[in-house]
Amino acid sequence: MASEFHKKLHNSPILFALLATVAILVGTIVTMFYPMMTEQMHPKLENLKPYTALQLAGRDVYQREGCNNCHTQTVRPLKTEVMRYGEYSKAGEFAYDHPFLWGSKRTGPDLARIGGKYPDMWHYRHFENPQAFFAQSNMPKYGWIKDNKLDPSDVEAHMKALDFPYTPQEIADLNNKTEMDALVAYMQVIGAAVTKKPITGESAAAVTPEPVKVLFAVGKYDMPEEAKKGLAGLAEYMKQAAGAGVVISGYTDKTGSAAANEELAKNRAKSVREVFRSAGISDDRIVMKKPEVITGSGTDVDARRVEARIEMKSPAAATSINLSDAKVIADGRVLYKDNCASCHGAEGKGDIGPSLVDREFLYNKSDVPDDVYFSVIDKGTSEGAVFAGRKAKGGMPGYNGQLDKNKIWSIVAYIRSIQSK
Amino acid sequence: MADYQYDNQTVKGFIVSSIFWGVVGIVIGLWISIQMWNPSWNIPPYFTFGRLRVVHTNGLAFGLGIGSIFGLAYYIVMRLTKRPLLLPRLARYHLYLFNIAITLAALSLFLGMNQSNEYAELEWPFDIVVVILWVMFAINIFGTILKRKEEQMYISLWYLIATVIAVAVLYIVNNLSIPAGLFKSYHLFAGVNSANVEWWYGHNAVGFIFTTPILAMFYYFLPKSTGIPIYSHRLSIIAFWSLVFAYLWTGAHHLVYTPLPDWIQTLGIAFTMFLIAPSWGSVVNGYYTVGEDWTKMRTNYLTKFFILGITFYGLQTIQGPTQGLRVVSQLIHYTDWVPGHVHMGTMGWVTMTVAASVYYVIPKIYNTEIYSIKIANTHFWFVLIGQLMFSITMWITGIQQGALWKAVNPDGSLKYTFMETLVRNYPYWQMRTVAGLIFTVGMLFFIYNIYMTIRKGKSLAPART
Numbered sequence: 026m027a028s029e030f031h032k033k034l035h036n037s038p039i040l041f042a043l044l045a046t047v048a049i050l051v052g053t054i055v056t057m058f059y060p061m062m063t064e065q066m067h068p069k070l071e072n073l074k075p076y077t078a079l080q081l082a083g084r085d086v087y088q089r090e091g092c093n094n095c096h097t098q099t100v101r102p103l104k105t106e107v108m109r110y111g112e113y114s115k116a117g118e119f120a121y122d123h124p125f126l127w128g129s130k131r132t133g134p135d136l137a138r139i140g141g142k143y144p145d146m147w148h149y150r151h152f153e154n155p156q157a158f159f160a161q162s163n164m165p166k167y168g169w170i171k172d173n174k175l176d177p178s179d180v181e182a183h184m185k186a187l188d189f190p191y192t193p194q195e196i197a198d199l200n201n202k203t204e205m206d207a208l209v210a211y212m213q214v215i216g217a218a219v220t221k222k223p224i225t226g227e228s229a230a231a232v233t234p235e236p237v238k239v240l241f242a243v244g245k246y247d248m249p250e251e252a253k254k255g256l257a258g259l260a261e262y263m264k265q266a267a268g269a270g271v272v273i274s275g276y277t278d279k280t281g282s283a284a285a286n287e288e289l290a291k292n293r294a295k296s297v298r299e300v301f302r303s304a305g306i307s308d309d310r311i312v313m314k315k316p317e318v319i320t321g322s323g324t325d326v327d328a329r330r331v332e333a334r335i336e337m338k339s340p341a342a343a344t345s346i347n348l349s350d351a352k353v354i355a356d357g358r359v360l361y362k363d364n365c366a367s368c369h370g371a372e373g374k375g376d377i378g379p380s381l382v383d384r385e386f387l388y389n390k391s392d393v394p395d396d397v398y399f400s401v402i403d404k405g406t407s408e409g410a411v412f413a414g415r416k417a418k419g420g421m422p423g424y425n426g427q428l429d430k431n432k433i434w435s436i437v438a439y440i441r442s443i444q445s446k
Numbered sequence: 447m448a449d450y451q452y453d454n455q456t457v458k459g460f461i462v463s464s465i466f467w468g469v470v471g472i473v474i475g476l477w478i479s480i481q482m483w484n485p486s487w488n489i490p491p492y493f494t495f496g497r498l499r500v501v502h503t504n505g506l507a508f509g510l511g512i513g514s515i516f517g518l519a520y521y522i523v524m525r526l527t528k529r530p531l532l533l534p535r536l537a538r539y540h541l542y543l544f545n546i547a548i549t550l551a552a553l554s555l556f557l558g559m560n561q562s563n564e565y566a567e568l569e570w571p572f573d574i575v576v577v578i579l580w581v582m583f584a585i586n587i588f589g590t591i592l593k594r595k596e597e598q599m600y601i602s603l604w605y606l607i608a609t610v611i612a613v614a615v616l617y618i619v620n621n622l623s624i625p626a627g628l629f630k631s632y633h634l635f636a637g638v639n640s641a642n643v644e645w646w647y648g649h650n651a652v653g654f655i656f657t658t659p660i661l662a663m664f665y666y667f668l669p670k671s672t673g674i675p676i677y678s679h680r681l682s683i684i685a686f687w688s689l690v691f692a693y694l695w696t697g698a699h700h701l702v703y704t705p706l707p708d709w710i711q712t713l714g715i716a717f718t719m720f721l722i723a724p725s726w727g728s729v730v731n732g733y734y735t736v737g738e739d740w741t742k743m744r745t746n747y748l749t750k751f752f753i754l755g756i757t758f759y760g761l762q763t764i765q766g767p768t769q770g771l772r773v774v775s776q777l778i779h780y781t782d783w784v785p786g787h788v789h790m791g792t793m794g795w796v797t798m799t800v801a802a803s804v805y806y807v808i809p810k811i812y813n814t815e816i817y818s819i820k821i822a823n824t825h826f827w828f829v830l831i832g833q834l835m836f837s838i839t840m841w842i843t844g845i846q847q848g849a850l851w852k853a854v855n856p857d858g859s860l861k862y863t864f865m866e867t868l869v870r871n872y873p874y875w876q877m878r879t880v881a882g883l884i885f886t887v888g889m890l891f892f893i894y895n896i897y898m899t900i901r902k903g904k905s906l907a908p909a910r911t
Contacts, residue, residue: 031683035599038591038607045608045690049615052694052717056710057646065707066639085630089558091496097780101703105852108860116705119637123624124563127641127704131780131847132482134864156485161869163481165488165495179627186626363865429859 070117073218075189076211078196082180083211086170086204087126095132095164098125098215108426111138111216118218123187133164140215141407144420146377147368148209158367170204234262236334239297240326243278246292253300259333260304270336272312273297276321278328283319290319297331312336346431348395348438357439360432364424373443378421382444387415398437402428452524453534454811458900459541460517461804465893467509467548472889474502476882483875492556500567501555506792507565507655508576509548514800515659516544516583519606521807522666523587526603528596532589540582547575559629563644565651566620570631573621580617584610601682605662608690612654620647638705646697653693656796657759661728663803664756668735671748671806677734685727692721699770702779718770725763732756747819751802751826758794758833762787777852782871783844786837793833793885801825801892808896812903821895828888835881843874 034041060066076084087093100106102113114137119125143151151158153168177199184191237255239248263269275294277286294313301311321328346353362371368378375381384392387406393413401412405423409416424433481487481495488494520537524530531537551572559569568576587610591603620643623631635643665682669675676682698706698714732753736742742749765787768774778784809816816822850870853861 035604035683036597038588038599038603041599041604042588042607042611045604046611048687048691049608049612049694051691052696053615053646056695056698056713057642060642060707060710061635061639066642067636068638088560088562090494091500091558091560091562093562094496094499099704101776101779103703103776103852105854105860109851109864114705116638116707119640119705122637122640124561124633124635124640124644125637126562127701129564129700129780130782130784132868159865161865161872163483163485163868165481165485165490167490169490179630183626183630183632186624187632364863426859427863429855429857429861 065116067120068115068117069120070115070218072220073118073120075121075187076214078177078180078184078189078191078199079175079202079207079210080214081183081187081189081211082175082199082202082204083207083209084126085180085183086208087211090167090170092136093126093128095128095130097128097131097135098137099127100135100137106135110135112219115219118216121187121189136212136215138216138219140213140217141419142422143368144377145209145213148212149205150367150377152205152208159363167205167208170208173204175199175202175204175207234259234335236332238327239293239331239333241293241329241331243329244281244289246289246296248296248300256297256300256333257304259335260301260306262335263301263306263310270310270312271301271306271333272314272336273301273331273333274314274316275319275331276316276328277319278325279320280325286319291315293329293331297333301333346434346438348434348441350438353435353438354442356432357435357437357442360428360436361439364428365436368421373440381440384444387412387417389415395437395441398440399433402433402436451530453520453531453537456531456534456537456541457517457521457807458811459538460513460520460544461807461896463541463545463548464510464513464517464800465804465896467505467513468889469893470552471502471505471510472882472886474498474505476879476886478502479875479879479882483872483879491558497556497558497560500560501552503565504555504567505548505552507651508551510800511655511796513544513548514804515609515655516540518663518800518803518807519583519587519609519659522602522662523590523606526596526600526666527590527594529590529594531586532593533586536582537586540579540586543575543582544579547572547579550575554629557629561621561623561631561633563620563633564648566617566644566647569629570621570623570625571629573617577614577618580610580614584614600666601676601679601686602662602666604686605658605665608686609654609658609662612650612658612690612694616647616650616654620644638707641701641704642698642706642710645700646694649697649700650693652791656791657693658689660759660796660799663799664728664732664752667748667799667803667806668732668752671752671802672736672739672742672746674735674738674742677731677737681727681731685724685731688727689721689724692717692724696721696770699767699775702770702772702775715770715772718767722763722767726760729756729760729763747816747822747826748802748805751798751805754826754830755795755798755802758790758798762791762795765790777848778844779848781844781847782840782874783848786840786844789833789840790837793829793836797829797889801829804896808899809903812900812906814899814903814906817895817898817902821891825888825891825895828891829885830888832881832883832885832888835884836878839874839877839881843871846870846874 034044099114100110100112107113152166153171154166155162155164156166177196180199181191181196237259239252239256241249259271263271273294275290275292275297277289277293281289298311298313302308321330361373368376369381370376373381375383379385384390386393386397387401393415397413401421403423403425404410405425406417406419406421407423408419411417428436477487477493478495478498481498491497520531551568554569554572555567560567561569587606591599591607622634624634625631633640633644665676695717696714698710699718702711702715733756736749736753743753769778769783769787805816805822847867850862850867855861
């Protein structure tokens with residue numbers, strides 16, 4: 026039977042072609058046509074906007090020059106990828122992308138979060154001469170697109186084809202724009218629909234919580250249940266604020282022998298430590314501090330306590346780095362040259378970015394402590410970020426996760442060294 | 447003598463054209479391989495990496511790949527149906543239009559007319575020409591098979607029929623776009639959906655250009671060259687149907703960890719794993735066929751081309767599914783590992799098999815022997831070494847890139863900036879250029895050998911037209 030069917034099938038081209046078509050269409054329908062008919066393939070983020078005429082013209086240039094052959098536009102939800110590029114890509118970001126430009130090869134870095142990362146001027150200069158920014162970059166120079174004027178009627182036709190809204194003024198404004206203007210405008214809108222996490226110079230949890238007192242019964246050191254809640258709050262805070270440590274001190278009332286009291290105070294502190302440990306706080310962030318006087322102040326009830334208070338380590342204190350060490354400064358010089366000089370100038374006198382040697386800092390004519398320098402390099406100056414009470418207006422990317430702490434401190438050391446010259 | 451004539455001129459025309467486009471594609475490949483480590487080789491506006499890379503991929507896929515498929519498919523179909531093509535004149539126009547289309551298409555890509563979908567970069571007017579070319583091809587393939595003089599359809603015809611149908615569906619759907627000017631259009635699909643359609647196409651274009659028609663050649667020319675019939679007919683039936691069924695589910699393995707819905711990714715990965723079975727069905731069939739007499743590897747110079755070709759097909763179809771797995775994809779996706787993978791398939795499997803088929807066909811057409819077996823052997827070793835050097839170098843670079851991108855310091859910060867990871871690729875990219883040169887030298891031996899065979903054939907007797 027089966028062999029009869031095979032014989033017939035393989036001797037009849039029409040039947041064969043029909044069956045082959047069916048075989049091909051099953052997978053096609055399940056993985057391609059069916060999903061297309063469902064909502065899940067057409068998501069749209071709330072604040073996603075269609076491209077403006079200038080941005081679309083820039084996207085056209087991006088397509089024409091085949092930028093997608095070397096740059097991807099999708100951040101995978103992998104830890105190091107999010108650290109390097111930013112928030113992972115969402116399905117709803119691409120609703121106006123005809124076609125998608127996710128790419129398949131990263132000869133250059135991913136661009137899904139390039140929008141707003143650098144000021145416009147950075148892009149103009151970088152397109153013109155990538156090697157001026159990264160000496161060993163293999164990106165072609167694109168200065169020549171500055172000489173190509175946009176054709177407003179072409180761009181209008183493209184906007185119409187995609188049914189994107191535009192105003193006649195928007196089209197008229199294209200008259201004095203070049204392809205370079207358009208490409209930079211496109212760069213700056215990539216990923217704009219994904220809300221960036223608010224950044225402040227101070228730690229994410231700005232207000233340090235009040236110390237917590239845990240009261241114990243007479244002669245006892247087992248942890249009272251009701252007190253755990255307050256400690257859990259501290260532990261939670263510590264998880265948010267990387268620089269936070271907890272100092273634990275145990276006390277007793279005045280009755281009993283000094284030796285017994287000392288042992289009791291220690292055990293009470295240990296009980297509290299257990300709470301932090303079980304909340305996942307590592308021991309290097311827990312300081313067991315024996316008070317100078319074991320017997321607590323106040324009433325006896327109040328005296329039978331353990332105090333747990335949060336102490337913030339300053340980032341500088343967290344490193345053992347010496348900012349005036351010649352080797353640290355030399356390391357900083359190399360890092361500065363690779364990462365900072367293209368915007369702040371070879372001697373820190375400013376160019377695309379502000380001068381670093383004029384003692385003016387974030388639009389205020391006074392200097393700030395080293396810690397704030399560190400924070401700015403670490404976190405970047407995204408719009409609205411606050412450093413030492415000064416509001417940033419955007420322009421500088423953060424190097425958090427890109428450069429380790431010692432490297433950032435070396436850069437601070439180098440900047441200090443050129444300021445004093 | 448048969449009472450009919452085969453249209454050898456069209457076959458030969460396609461073979462020679464495809465070799466020509468192959469040379470163009472390979473030279474541009476070398477050029478862009480240098481641009482990877484020396485950006486001063488970019489000459490704007492027409493010769494920057496972003497434009498040349500698509501000329502390289504399209505030139506080789508459409509020019510060398512599809513050109514040789516057209517020619518060799520015509521050759522195979524006429525023999526397996528024991529009759530000339532249904533419409534020989536249509537086939538001749540097909541050849542002319544093919545060369546005009548490839549020329550214009552290449553120019554359009556230099557000019558930056560680019561839809562930005564990988565392997566579907568050609569703008570809409572050229573898409574229409576491609577569809578016309580495909581319809582011309584389909585008419586002759588189906589028509590000739592329908593009017594065949596041999597009752598049973600041999601395996602190669604199955605693969606050709608599947609190719610004609612699948613490519614038509616894939617090409618038309620993925621190229622649906624909104625025209626916005628004479629040479630500008632936008633993909634009809636947007637965002638995640640656009641990605642899903644494109645990789646459904648992108649992966650299966652590989653399946654039905656670089657797999658099924660090449661298998662058709664393999665199943666026809668291997669027995670012809672060795673004189674040994676295919677080992678198992680039953681195995682080829684199972685392999686064929688499971689391959690054409692499973693292939694179309696797998697495109698999403700190109701989109702692992704992207705915002706594409708997880709279930710489509712997982713389904714794609716699962717079917718990709720399944721594809722190992724039918725792929726190896728053909729590999730095993732090839733091995734067992736020659737297994738009847740392994741001395742053919744020594745005594746028949748073509749056998750080693752076919753056996754190495756099918757070996758790289760086998761390796762390719764193990765490596766591909768492995769790459770699809772999430773745990774591997776997270777490391778090697780977006781790195782140079784992937785070009786390493788692709789080039790094993792194209793330089794190893796496709797080019798080896800096509801070259802061997804051409805070595806078989808050209809002397810047959812001219813009723814002569816190959817000009818030099820020694821040169822063919824030299825060709826073999828050069829392309830083999832060039833290809834292995836290319837792929838292995840790229841796999842090493844790819845793993846290194848992936849690892850450097852992921853590396854973190856003890857405090858959890860990234861260990862390397864992007865530039866630091868990039869500069870470590872340069873020595874490998876230089877090595878790749880050398881590998882490409884070795885491969886190119888091999889191909890020049892091939893071209894010289896074919897050219898001399900044609901000259902020899904012409905001087906012996908006028909070819910039958």
